Amino acid sequence: MFNWLMPVRTVLDEAEKPVRLFFRDDDAGWVNDRLYLLLDEFAYAGMPIDVAVIPRAINHHLVDELLLRWQQGRHLIGLHQHGYGHLNHESAGRRCEFGGSRSKTQQKVDISKGQVMLRAAFGNALEPHFTPPWNRCTAKTVECLEELDFHLLSKDVTAAQLESSKLKQVPVHIDWSKILKTSPTPLVTLGEAIAAHIGCNAVTGIMLHHANMDAESLKPLAELLAVLVGHSNTQGIRLRDTLGYGTECKQSEKLPML
Template structure:
């Protein structure tokens, strides 16, 4: 049986509502997994930041998202293609291409996504594999992005002038092993440690704490953990961050 007490103890120590948000990566089409994801987000009352691969996004996704106010579309690179040399960590927008070329591609990605969806995505850029060349960051505001999102606690609130950083922090998938659920005790311990670091000043407590999921590869263990986590968090004082708005709000009861 999963022991949630380490996380619950940290949630009880909160001195202010915990800012949270949710990002799910790699959407391209309407699928049963996407339906399950959206239903889960709507049930929890959380905005769902759906990181969509522009080159692969199709009309079925656009139809599914029309009128779906709980989903916040954001730009997930261009084609989720690895441009890193062999032997280096995967990256589409890493330091392997001319920065001006990558900036133009990021802008084209946002424009293509807007064309497919029939509406502007939120002004967030999510680089595939959570890796991006530092020299590209100052050029993203010129491409109408105001937020960059990767993984792990941020060091600075601004990645570049006019570009805020809102990262994700908890990923339940064991990517290097089973590709199923990371041991729940490890995930609970990690989040409890993250909250303790924020409470004790070792991490930025103003950064919304981000849940990162990948609906297309979820198995039942992952779905169950995410649902259980959302239920546990619903009992704590929260505020919900939304890339479409300049502020955070309380979740709908």
């Protein structure tokens, strides 16, 4: 048993019903050799993962590799759209591809072009979900997604809440790479954050960025996956499976600072 994961194990042991969680990896199309290593870890563990694909970053090798993995285990991998080109269009403030400086028309053109590209590449393997680069977007983005028949939007739980009567919004709660980069005790902080969220959320989302994860830094992830799949109180799900579930704990509740 890995000491940093003791809080996670404790929550799983004490949970009155199965703990549901999903993993979302962003930026498919960049540093794809590391993406494949990450997917190997999930395939080995038998844990599902959703992959957010940048339309303008795809190539034939990436498409073939992801389709092969999807065909081999459709219940274990989901593919969806990650913006269009993952480009920052803001001249000031936080980076954003679909931010306040862009009109609805500009946003819709990019989202639509990306949707067409990914549908042509992945066919039925592509799911009608959208993750905005840098995990934030605007109300105009939501309108575009509704009009383009997307069903689900996934961004960071700390991002501004956006109203929608058609679009299911499923946030991620844990930024794996950010914690490892910024915490003086990264694994301890990571274990505590995961335990806190799975203890109070109906569904907990964990965000990964494979580009930041070499073979050595995949080891803690492998340790977490081993604990999760080895416990009868864990239910690893896909983004599409979150429809119908919500987030029970409030941002105001005391959770570890990320």
